[in-house]
Amino acid sequence: MSSEPRHQALIDTLGAELTPVRRLPPPWLRAFGWLLVVAAIAAALLMHYGTAPMLRRWAGAPDLAWAAAGAVLTTACAAWAAFALGVPGRSRAWAWLPLPGALLWIGASGLGCLRTWLAPGTSVASLHQSTDCLVFIISFSIPLSALMILLLRRACPLRPIRTAILVGLASAAASASLLEICHAYDAAATDLLTHALAVAIVIAANAAMGGRLLSRR
Amino acid sequence: MSLLTTDTVWVLYDGIAPPSDRRVHVSADNANADASPERRRAAWMAAAQAGDRVAYERVLADSLALIRNVARHHRVPVDALDDVVQETLLTVHRVRHTYDPARSYDAWLAAIAGRRAIDMLRGHGRRQRRETHDEFAFEQLAGHEDASAVSERAQEASRLHAAIAGLPPGQREAVEQLGLKERSLAEAASETGRNTGALKVNLHRALKALRGRLHGDS
Numbered sequence: 001m002s003s004e005p006r007h008q009a010l011i012d013t014l015g016a017e018l019t020p021v022r023r024l025p026p027p028w029l030r031a032f033g034w035l036l037v038v039a040a041i042a043a044a045l046l047m048h049y050g051t052a053p054m055l056r057r058w059a060g061a062p063d064l065a066w067a068a069a070g071a072v073l074t075t076a077c078a079a080w081a082a083f084a085l086g087v088p089g090r091s092r093a094w095a096w097l098p099l100p101g102a103l104l105w106i107g108a109s110g111l112g113c114l115r116t117w118l119a120p121g122t123s124v125a126s127l128h129q130s131t132d133c134l135v136f137i138i139s140f141s142i143p144l145s146a147l148m149i150l151l152l153r154r155a156c157p158l159r160p161i162r163t164a165i166l167v168g169l170a171s172a173a174a175s176a177s178l179l180e181i182c183h184a185y186d187a188a189a190t191d192l193l194t195h196a197l198a199v200a201i202v203i204a205a206n207a208a209m210g211g212r213l214l215s216r217r
Numbered sequence: 218m219s220l221l222t223t224d225t226v227w228v229l230y231d232g233i234a235p236p237s238d239r240r241v242h243v244s245a246d247n248a249n250a251d252a253s254p255e256r257r258r259a260a261w262m263a264a265a266q267a268g269d270r271v272a273y274e275r276v277l278a279d280s281l282a283l284i285r286n287v288a289r290h291h292r293v294p295v296d297a298l299d300d301v302v303q304e305t306l307l308t309v310h311r312v313r314h315t316y317d318p319a320r321s322y323d324a325w326l327a328a329i330a331g332r333r334a335i336d337m338l339r340g341h342g343r344r345q346r347r348e349t350h351d352e353f354a355f356e357q358l359a360g361h362e363d364a365s366a367v368s369e370r371a372q373e374a375s376r377l378h379a380a381i382a383g384l385p386p387g388q389r390e391a392v393e394q395l396g397l398k399e400r401s402l403a404e405a406a407s408e409t410g411r412n413t414g415a416l417k418v419n420l421h422r423a424l425k426a427l428r429g430r431l432h433g434d435s
Binding site (some may be wrong): 003006007008010011012014015016017018019020021022023024026086087088089090155156158 | 265266267268270273274277278281299302303306307308310311312313314315316317318320321324325326327328329331332
């Protein structure tokens with residue numbers, strides 16, 4: 001075939017440029033590295049705020065604990081899925097991994113709104129107070145998303161927008177988990193809507209910008 | 218152990234069935250003649266990651282057919298297949314560190330080739346929307362003039378009429394009779410009362426003068 005010499009010439013050039021490469025660590029290990037950063041921030045927040053108020057809230061209203069567990073699970077699964085999708089040839093079914101955690105998170109948060117008593121040490125946030133939650137989630141999501149996109153750029157996400165959506169979900173869920181440490185407001189419709197809005201903003205921003213940052217020719 | 222074969226991997230690629238989330242155990246020994254083609258490629262690529270140029274060139278050369286199969290599967294036009302091959306080889310070179318030798322090389326390659334095929338099709342679609350194909354352009358646009366061409370022709374006609382009007386009476390008469398009215402020499406001679414020789418000389422001088430006025434040569 002006439003095109004063979006053209007391909008052979010390229011193969012020769014690439015062969016001449018070959019240098020040994022350091023293999024990408026497996027996705028779970030890379031996700032673990034990113035989660036360590038989240039854990040370090042959590043440790044700093046726990047040192048500042050202490051664990052007692054959080055544990056008291058959870059003891060009084062277990063749905064808050066379930067919602068927090070769902071957010072943490074979503075964080076870990078979305079991060080793992082994002083790093084898995086960053087490797088060519090991995091099944092796109094990885095994108096569904098965070099679904100169970102997200103259902104637990106959303107479901108428990110929604111059920112909390114139906115509760116008729118207030119969790120200990122909390123109040124129902126006013127619209128102004130719940131804006132603080134929005135600012136918290138977005139502020140923590142920005143550096144966490146940036147870090148994950150930086151790490152993913154070393155890989156090769158062939159589906160950049162889907163990967164970026166998972167980056168957004170992981171970052172927003174991580175920020176919501178961190179917020180739980182210092183969240184003095186009980187589950188309520190306004191608070192839940194604010195959290196949902198913050199998560200949606202983070203995911204949309206990642207899909208819009210992260211997709212572009214992750215796509216490489 | 219389940220192992221995807223070269224023939225099936227590109228059909229299964231891209232989520233039609235989970236392609237490569239299954240482990241393929243390879244070692245340097247797999248690169249021998251007994252090994253399946255896929256295992257051989259996996260072992261070559263693993264060696265290439267360590268800097269083995271011979272193994273690298275072998276695995277790339279051995280990948281060409283698979284890349285073409287993936288591109289055909291995505292209905293890439295025949296004349297663009299080689300571009301997909303080239304783009305895929307370049308991408309493989311850039312992201313060779315992302316290959317995990319514990320997994321299928323063919324599924325890894327097929328995913329990259331599939332993405333490059335889609336990029337090629339998108340680029341092709343964009344170009345087709347933006348550009349008119351040569352043959353269509355000739356069929357649809359030949360003989361049609363745009364506004365500037367029409368205006369230019371009108372200006373040329375007006376310049377020609379002005380130049381004819383500026384000719385001496387004898388020459389102008391010859392041009393009008395023989396050129397514009399397309400009369401024969403005999404008809405023009407009877408019309409003007411001049412002999413044919415004088416008409417010919419006047420026409421010759423008139424054309425020379427017009428050429429000089431319109432094109433600037435004397």
